[in-house]
Amino acid sequence: MQETVVVIGGGAAGFFGAITCAETNPALRVILLEKTTKLLSKVRVSGGGRCNVTHACFQPSVFAQQYPRGQKALKKLLPMFGAQDTVNWFETRGVKLKTEPDGRMFPQSNTSETIMDCLLQTARQAGVEIKTGVGVNAIKVSEHAPKFTLELSTGETIRASKILVATGGNSKPESYQWLQKLGHTIEAPLPSLFTLNVPNSPFKDLMGVAVPKAKIKLTGQKLETEGPLLITHWGLSGPAVLRFSAWGAKLMYGLHYTGTALVNWVPDETEDQVRAQLLQQRQSSPRKSVFSNPLFQLPSRLWQRLCELAEVPEVVIWADLPGKAQNKLIELLVRTPFAVKGKTTFKEEFVTCGGIKLEELQLERMESRLIPGLFFAGEVVDIDGITGGFNFQAAWTGGYLAGKAMAEGK
Structure with a gap:
């Protein structure tokens, strides 16, 4: 037989x-x-x-x-x-x-x-x-x-x-x-390989906006990944997030898929370098609008939303940018918080x-x-x-x- x-x-x-x-x-x-x-x-x-x-x-x-x-x-x-x-x-x-x-x-x-x-x-x-x-x-x-x-x-x-x-x-x-x-x-x-739900995300309406490189980490944890990141209508996706969910599969399960994720939109710059670049912009382009001139090659819609969240007045020029708004903008560029509540299966x-x-x-x-x-x-x-x-x-x-x-x- x-x-x-x-x-x-x-x-x-x-x-x-x-x-x-x-x-x-x-x-x-x-x-x-x-x-x-x-x-x-x-x-x-x-x-x-x-x-x-x-x-x-x-x-x-x-x-x-x-x-x-x-x-x-x-x-x-x-x-x-x-x-x-x-x-x-x-x-x-x-x-x-x-x-x-x-x-x-x-x-x-x-x-x-x-x-x-x-x-x-x-x-x-x-x-x-x-x-x-x-x-x-x-x-x-x-x-x-x-x-x-x-x-x-x-x-x-x-x-x-x-x-x-x-x-x-x-x-x-x-x-x-x-x-x-x-x-x-x-x-x-x-x-594993899931995207993050952020029900109250102030970026929801920017769905489809992507950055080629961002860093994402979870507060209070060592988990940190980087790569392309995509804003979706339910929260965050893209390779950086999928890597995050793969390395953090067990951790996120234990946390019931909740926590604060911090996104660094300029991972190749230190916080001091970000500050220096904003100061240089003040000196080199004092009359330019802060709102309309994105730095770090960020998508303009994303830059403008970060400015809004930092309470940068829409009409302000670099020379007149208040110190408080500038500090908040720096903080958001390197650490935008997202309140994660749940996950979405990344079907493919x-x-x-x-x-x-x-x-x-x-x-x-x-x-x-x-x-x-x-x-x-x-x-x-x-x-x-x-x-x-x-x-x-x-x-x-x-x-x-x-x-x-x-x-x-x-």
């Missing part, structure tokens, strides 16, 4: 694991099960429908630093299959990637359909049997070969010698119960931190230490990265290593 391997989950990690396994050992029967009717749904929507495949950072130790959880593990795993391997993998299959100025890598076609088509076509060519609308209710482990019996949502069962679980992340703990029944420990699943990039405890895996194989023959990859394990292609890279890496290990005859 042909040996059967089952992959549970039709996302990035599941497809990569199934393809690698089938290509490495064509004698195996590889079945991929997806409980919904949609395959690769996160690949489709990520990066605004362009699919941020990986990040142009080719030093594994540096790449691994972009993961709030799983850094140590990825330092070990990325040399086995890292960003350069991902680029080569897609290019040998006819998909060229391009690098954006911020390091994110996308298909040259600028559409996620290219990545989806490549994965689907490669899986079919490798002989992977893809079944949609089929969930797994339970996994029974036996001492006799084949080792696993999968009870499916359709009422059927499948016998398999090896299983790869690549079901993605879910912030509901009950979604992991079937894995806990197998004896695995689940690190509490919590949302939504990630869950937590999942299968890494200590329970033989990492180089992504195989369970408790149940040999059971493998895990993707967001279902306790690895998550910041936004920018890092979560997909973790999926490709884990899927590849699990697929290789499953293809071996052990």
Whole structure:
């Protein structure tokens, strides 16, 4: 009888694991099960429908630093299959990637359909049997070969010698119960990569205004990140905020997603340098309107709102700017407070931190230490990265290593 391997989950990690396994050992029967009717749904929507495949950072130790959880593990795993391997993998299959100025890598076609088509076509060519609308209710482990019996949502069962679980992340703990029944420990699943709600933000009507670099920190905490920042009608978003939420996922959960966030709109300047530049403006352009002449290349609408909040009179010129208003403006430039109350899921990039405890895996194989023959990859394990292609890279890496290990005859 042909040996059967089952992959549970039709996302990035599941497809990569199934393809690698089938290509490495064509004698195996590889079945991929997806409980919904949609395959690769996160690949489709990520990066605004362009699919941020990986990040142009080719030093594994540096790449691994972009993961709030799983850094140590990825330092070990990325040399086995890292960003350069991902680029080569897609290019040998006819998909060229391009690098954006911020390091994110996308298909040259600028559409996620290219990545989806490549994965689907490669899986079919490798002989992977893809079944949609089929969930797994339970996994029974036996001492006799084949080792696993999968009870499916359709009422059927499948016998398999090896299983790869690549079901993605879910912030509901009950979604992991079937894995806990197998004896695995689940690190509490919590949302990561979310935006911040600021219900009483005085910047609400500036939605869409962005700065290329800002720093955001939480008062009373060490948490601080920087990057592009976007003002939204519900609060704050953009890469700086998504990084903030990734590094602060557990902290923000513990604080019930409340606190005061301080935004520094001029992170490349010290407070003294900001003061010096305002004084220089007084001397060099005394007759110019404060309101109408933004400094630090800030968007004019943002500058004017900061002036309003600092109580700078709209008609005042630099020569006549009151000292009190100037001090308040400096304070707001380097520390604008935002009263955070809650979060909003950033649909495209939504990630869950937590999942299968890494200590329970033989990492180089992504195989369970408790149940040999059971493998895990993707967001279902306790690895998550910041936004920018890092979560997909973790999926490709884990899927590849699990697929290789499953293809071996052990």
